[in-house]
Amino acid sequence: MSEIVAEGKNIVRDYIVPGGMFHKARTVRALKGVDFSVERGKTLALVGESGCGKSTLARIITMIDAQTDGELTIEGQKVDISGTRPTPEQRRKVQIVFQNPYGSLNPRQKVGDVLMEPLLLNTDYSATDRRDRAHDLLKKVGLGPEHFDRYPHMFSGGQRQRIAIARALILNPSLLVLDEPVSALDLSVQAQILNLLADLQDEFNLTYIFVSHDLSVVRYICDEIMVMYFGEVVERGSRDQVFTDPQHAYTQTLFKATPRADVESIRARLAAKQAKMAAGN
Numbered sequence: 001m002s003e004i005v006a007e008g009k010n011i012v013r014d015y016i017v018p019g020g021m022f023h024k025a026r027t028v029r030a031l032k033g034v035d036f037s038v039e040r041g042k043t044l045a046l047v048g049e050s051g052c053g054k055s056t057l058a059r060i061i062t063m064i065d066a067q068t069d070g071e072l073t074i075e076g077q078k079v080d081i082s083g084t085r086p087t088p089e090q091r092r093k094v095q096i097v098f099q100n101p102y103g104s105l106n107p108r109q110k111v112g113d114v115l116m117e118p119l120l121l122n123t124d125y126s127a128t129d130r131r132d133r134a135h136d137l138l139k140k141v142g143l144g145p146e147h148f149d150r151y152p153h154m155f156s157g158g159q160r161q162r163i164a165i166a167r168a169l170i171l172n173p174s175l176l177v178l179d180e181p182v183s184a185l186d187l188s189v190q191a192q193i194l195n196l197l198a199d200l201q202d203e204f205n206l207t208y209i210f211v212s213h214d215l216s217v218v219r220y221i222c223d224e225i226m227v228m229y230f231g232e233v234v235e236r237g238s239r240d241q242v243f244t245d246p247q248h249a250y251t252q253t254l255f256k257a258t259p260r261a262d263v264e265s266i267r268a269r270l271a272a273k274q275a276k277m278a279a280g281n
């Protein structure tokens with residue numbers, strides 16, 4: 001049975017841009033009433049050009065930023081942080097991985113501490129349990145115990161993104177929001193990280209909202225696609241629907257603008273998954 005993990009109805013976000021000496025303050029409507037929903041174990045891709053409102057929506061879903069209007073529901077609970085702060089339990093449910101693996105990790109924190117910090121703040125795990133869990137997560141993202149005491153600057157961009165993913169998963173969130181998680185990486189590294197995300201999703205039945213300006217990146221890992229244009233959803237559908245028969249003129253333009261990424265390994269992986277499903281597994 002399908003189960004909705006996160007849902008938004010008519011989400012609006014206005015930004016007030018302050019005025020200056022020669023112009024008045026004005027309101028920019030970054031989200032013009034966006035609806036979305038994502039089912040457990042699935043990936044919803046959010047695509048569209050830079051400036052269309054993807055990160056704004058990602059921050060609202062992650063409870064970093066408040067919507068101006070509309071209703072956000074996470075695991076059946078309404079969330080509106082403009083009035084009341086989310087509880088630690090609500091915060092734990094949604095985690096985010098940002099685009100920039102250089103900026104998102106504290107350079108003065110060793111990787112082990114980066115990973116253990118959320119446990120220290122949010123659980124009553126013992127020091128040993130925190131350490132074990134951090135080691136466990138390092139392994140899950142393809143790193144090892146030798147990385148535990150190193151600093152972020154000693155890692156490549158792809159490795160840093162693995163660390164960010166491990167940290168995001170350490171509290172067992174219901175939903176992982178990935179805001180352009182591979183956009184700063186080389187193509188070959190992009191494919192590795194996409195494969196890792198797909199493997200983790202399979203293993204833990206994770207739910208993703210995957211934000212990208214690049215259709216070729218989401219092509220092989222998403223189940224549903226939502227195309228945004230100037231703060232509005234202009235197209236939504238299953239991956240197959242949108243890729244085989246895009247309805248909106250803007251989606252078609254987006255396809256033309258999209259270079260082919262190095263997705264052969266992802267394609268192979270998807271074929272294997274489909275074969276497995278067809279075999280009734």
Ligand SMILES: Nc1ncnc2c1ncn2[C@@H]1O[C@H](COP(=O)(O)OP(=O)(O)O)[C@@H](O)[C@H]1O
Nearest residue numbers: 015017028030049050051052053054055056057
């Ligand atoms: N803090 C802010 N203040 C004012 N305008 C903003 C702010 N953040 C985003 N915007 C505007 O909202 C729109 C959507 O931005 P964003 O959500 O970052 O788009 P995307 O992630 O799709 O590139 C843009 O026009 C952007 O300039």
Ligand SMILES: [Mg+2]
Nearest residue numbers: 051054055056
């Ligand atoms: Mg963005």
